[in-house]
Amino acid sequence: MKTATTVVTERTVATACPLDCPDSCSLDVTVQDGRVTAIDGSHANPVTGGYICAKVRRFGERLYSADRVLYPGVRKGPKGQGAFTRVSWDEALATIAAQMRQARDRWGGESILPYSYGGSNGLLTQDTSDATLFRRLGASRLARTVCAAPTGAANLALYGKMPSIAYEDVPEARAIVVWGANPSASGIHIVPYIREAQRRGATLIVVDPRTTPLARQADIHLAVRPGTDLPVALAIHRYLFEDGRADQAFLAAQTRGAERLRERAMPWTFERAAGEAGIDPRALQAAAEAYAGATPALIRCGWGQERNRNGGSASMAVLALPAVAGKFGVRGGGYMMSNSATWGIERTWIGSQEPPTRLVNMNQLGRVLETADPPVKVLFVYNNNAAATTPDQHRVLRGLEREDLFTVVFEQVMTDTARYADVVLPATTFLEGYDIARAYGPISLRLAQPVVETAGEARSNAEVFGDLIGLVGLRHATDPVGELEEMLDVLSRLPDPVGSDLRNRGTVTPPFGGRPIQFVDVWPRTPDRKVNLCAEDLDAAAPAGLYGYQRDPSTRAFPLALISPASERSVSSTLAELPRPEVRLQMHPDDAAARGLSDGDAVRVFNAQGEVRCNVTVGPWIRPGTVSLPKGLWRRHTANGFTVNALVPDALTDLGGGACFNDARVQVEKTIKS
Ligand SMILES: Nc1nc2c(c(=O)[nH]1)N[C@H]1C(S)=C(S)[C@@H](COP(=O)(O)OP(=O)(O)OC[C@H]3O[C@@H](n4cnc5c(=O)[nH]c(N)nc54)[C@H](O)[C@@H]3O)O[C@H]1N2
Ligand SMILES: Nc1nc2c(c(=O)[nH]1)N[C@H]1C(S)=C(S)[C@@H](COP(=O)(O)OP(=O)(O)OC[C@H]3O[C@@H](n4cnc5c(=O)[nH]c(N)nc54)[C@H](O)[C@@H]3O)O[C@H]1N2
Ligand code: SF4
Ligand SMILES: [Mo]
Numbered sequence: 001m002k003t004a005t006t007v008v009t010e011r012t013v014a015t016a017c018p019l020d021c022p023d024s025c026s027l028d029v030t031v032q033d034g035r036v037t038a039i040d041g042s043h044a045n046p047v048t049g050g051y052i053c054a055k056v057r058r059f060g061e062r063l064y065s066a067d068r069v070l071y072p073g074v075r076k077g078p079k080g081q082g083a084f085t086r087v088s089w090d091e092a093l094a095t096i097a098a099q100m101r102q103a104r105d106r107w108g109g110e111s112i113l114p115y116s117y118g119g120s121n122g123l124l125t126q127d128t129s130d131a132t133l134f135r136r137l138g139a140s141r142l143a144r145t146v147c148a149a150p151t152g153a154a155n156l157a158l159y160g161k162m163p164s165i166a167y168e169d170v171p172e173a174r175a176i177v178v179w180g181a182n183p184s185a186s187g188i189h190i191v192p193y194i195r196e197a198q199r200r201g202a203t204l205i206v207v208d209p210r211t212t213p214l215a216r217q218a219d220i221h222l223a224v225r226p227g228t229d230l231p232v233a234l235a236i237h238r239y240l241f242e243d244g245r246a247d248q249a250f251l252a253a254q255t256r257g258a259e260r261l262r263e264r265a266m267p268w269t270f271e272r273a274a275g276e277a278g279i280d281p282r283a284l285q286a287a288a289e290a291y292a293g294a295t296p297a298l299i300r301c302g303w304g305q306e307r308n309r310n311g312g313s314a315s316m317a318v319l320a321l322p323a324v325a326g327k328f329g330v331r332g333g334g335y336m337m338s339n340s341a342t343w344g345i346e347r348t349w350i351g352s353q354e355p356p357t358r359l360v361n362m363n364q365l366g367r368v369l370e371t372a373d374p375p376v377k378v379l380f381v382y383n384n385n386a387a388a389t390t391p392d393q394h395r396v397l398r399g400l401e402r403e404d405l406f407t408v409v410f411e412q413v414m415t416d417t418a419r420y421a422d423v424v425l426p427a428t429t430f431l432e433g434y435d436i437a438r439a440y441g442p443i444s445l446r447l448a449q450p451v452v453e454t455a456g457e458a459r460s461n462a463e464v465f466g467d468l469i470g471l472v473g474l475r476h477a478t479d480p481v482g483e484l485e486e487m488l489d490v491l492s493r494l495p496d497p498v499g500s501d502l503r504n505r506g507t508v509t510p511p512f513g514g515r516p517i518q519f520v521d522v523w524p525r526t527p528d529r530k531v532n533l534c535a536e537d538l539d540a541a542a543p544a545g546l547y548g549y550q551r552d553p554s555t556r557a558f559p560l561a562l563i564s565p566a567s568e569r570s571v572s573s574t575l576a577e578l579p580r581p582e583v584r585l586q587m588h589p590d591d592a593a594a595r596g597l598s599d600g601d602a603v604r605v606f607n608a609q610g611e612v613r614c615n616v617t618v619g620p621w622i623r624p625g626t627v628s629l630p631k632g633l634w635r636r637h638t639a640n641g642f643t644v645n646a647l648v649p650d651a652l653t654d655l656g657g658g659a660c661f662n663d664a665r666v667q668v669e670k671t672i673k674s
Helices: 059-063 089-107 129-137 149-159 167-172 188-199 229-242 248-254 258-265 270-277 281-293 311-325 362-371 393-401 461-471 482-493 498-505 536-541 589-594
Strands: 010-016 026-032 035-041 073-075 084-086 112-116 141-143 175-179 203-207 220-222 297-301 334-336 359-361 378-382 406-411 423-426 435-438 445-448 560-563 584-587 602-606 611-618 626-628 664-670
Touching: 010 445, 035 059, 073 089, 089 112, 089 378, 089 406, 089 423, 089 461, 112 129, 112 141, 112 362, 129 461, 149 311, 149 536, 167 188, 175 188, 175 281, 188 203, 203 281, 220 281, 229 258, 229 270, 229 281, 229 311, 248 311, 258 311, 270 281, 281 311, 297 311, 311 334, 359 362, 362 393, 445 498, 461 482, 482 498, 584 589, 589 611
Parallel strands: 112 378, 141 359, 175 203, 175 297, 203 220, 297 334, 378 406, 406 423, 560 626, 584 611
Antiparallel strands: 010 026, 026 035, 073 084, 073 423, 435 445, 560 664, 584 626, 602 611, 602 664
16 A cells, blocks of 8 residues: 655756856756755856856756657667667777777778767766777768857957956947847847846947847848848948048057958948948948947857858958947946857867868768768767758758768757767766856856756766777776766866866856956957958958958849847757747748748748758848748757758858858748648
8 A cells, every 4th residue: 555645855956057058057956755846047157147048947848848859779670760679888989989999990081070069068967088999990081060150260360369348348338230240049048138238328229130029129220131241331431441540549550451352342332331231221331320429339240141152251351340330448338258268278178189080071961971082981960860850851851861871869859960870879867967157148157967867868978978998909007987077177177166166066267257347357359469461371261351241142043041040949059859839930921922931831941952841920020031930940840850950051161161151042932732
């Protein structure tokens, strides 16, 4: 007989969210009888302010979902079917080690391709023992370009990735330009600060093809055609130079290359740029005047404008605006881009020597799997869901279907990519292991610690890659063994007092109280400490030269620009597996009318590369000529099992080798029921 008493133990554990989101929230996780029952924001990180996004509040559902990978498995049945036979860790790892040794001996180390990106995005779960393993094997190197490559190249060239303005200083600004960012979904904790600035009278300008929540509340919304940010930003530069609004003293003292930037901006009058962007030239002029006339003025640059053929030069032109307009040197003035470089953390723990093996651009995975020589024989995917998140989905899937390819996928849940594995390995989540969460919006570093026991037989990256180093016979006596040792090793290699503070307090006091003023507290980290407005190497690398505009690739057959912005339902494809409302293509009423479409109709979105079948939602929140599907969908979310990346070309951006996610061209038509 059952007794009537149940003992419930409940505790709250403090940790941090390391997911690929700018905010890096501090969390309080409630655990009841060993299971996560609630996840909330805490006040440990002041920017978190006690609240978090709805998706991570649901992370517990992911921990215990039917999608979770619980045991190692080897494939049974055809690739992609997702059927696996459970095996022991020993057997799975021995198989992988044997495949890697064999590939290296027969085809050379470069036939092994590690494939990873943000995953948990922490400092421990990437570039630690994984890097050691693949370097020692002489594997192909991966250029991690799927995100932030063009903005990163721009921020590096201009400012040497100088720390950005803090969220807390946003309310000081009198003008705020939100350019290619939708923080209402992608980094929610900045939004109250922007609203506070507006309450204090700041002008808000939003540059985005969609009417995002902030665009709705903006004084000026420039709904540009995707890929036209470059002429728009250059027109503002032209105005600054031509109207005597450029800060000549600042330009002379703190910058190089201003004259060349001016020359390249000259052709772009407001009228011409607005024509290219499909916006009202008067609105563009008003935006330029509002920005030039306000002090402090702040630009929050996002990633939307980087993901097209002009994305590198566009990001350069946007980020160069505060230098030309003289907006630095005051609290709340300057720019915000990724703040991840603020701590100056070099990954010294993996040593500086990288073998000069071939460098594979991750945006061209499908192409590489089909055509590389020597061929890729072992693909090891971790911290990534390539089948859903990489351009040219059809080609990626064809590559993953290759019978002579041995694919390992190390995953928390049975993703679209994991279904293609020959061996699948279960990974821990950030609630089941250690990590170091580094924000890239606020300036914050925080320890994430295990909150609950691991589900099933899941293991951490540190443990698994550490074991594989041993199994392929490449262990050194000094290598850390296991997750905790790896963690302590990383902490011991971080500069003082970062490592010791993280160890002792779980966090670090950021420099300048986390609120640096640009050109007062922090300065460009370029070699000559100046802002390089027209870097020679980038000028040589860009196909049309730096600030050179490449025209819209629309054709009569495929006239609509397709974009795929971040969705509040997921972080990239992470958490997208949780139940969600039906996914729909967003379309402007004019485009719908021209195609005889009404809200809710079933459509095919197609181009020469592929097709996506889903329903359409028609409304004015997107500009005419542009359609939108969410980023991060799983194949199960559309009627035909393909997502937006089936339509995205694997072409690269002008700078940084980035992905052209927002540069697809498509046609849309009503699905004919058969
Ligand atoms: N909820 C949630 N949060 C996330 C993520 C997520 O997937 N979901 N992803 C995380 C990651 S990995 C990143 S990199 C960041 C991204 O953060 P954001 O930069 O905010 O993300 P996006 O939504 O990709 O792009 C922002 C906006 O750019 C617009 N846009 C598209 N094309 C263009 C263009 O050509 N020009 C201009 N001016 N705007 C354009 C889109 O309509 C969108 O509103 O967010 C992070 N945070
Ligand atoms: N169409 C389109 N596609 C896009 C974008 C877009 O704007 N449009 N945006 C791009 C951007 S900005 C980014 S950053 C990429 C992101 O693309 P991905 O790098 O593929 O990121 P996620 O989809 O979040 O997948 C990360 C996976 O890592 C797993 N993971 C997390 N932590 C760990 C761990 O500790 N160990 C292991 N082994 N696995 C772990 C998670 O379960 C998850 O499935 O997507 C890109 N794809
Ligand atoms: S995803 Fe972003 S907003 Fe959500 S909990 Fe993590 S850091 Fe905070
Ligand atoms: Mo990203």
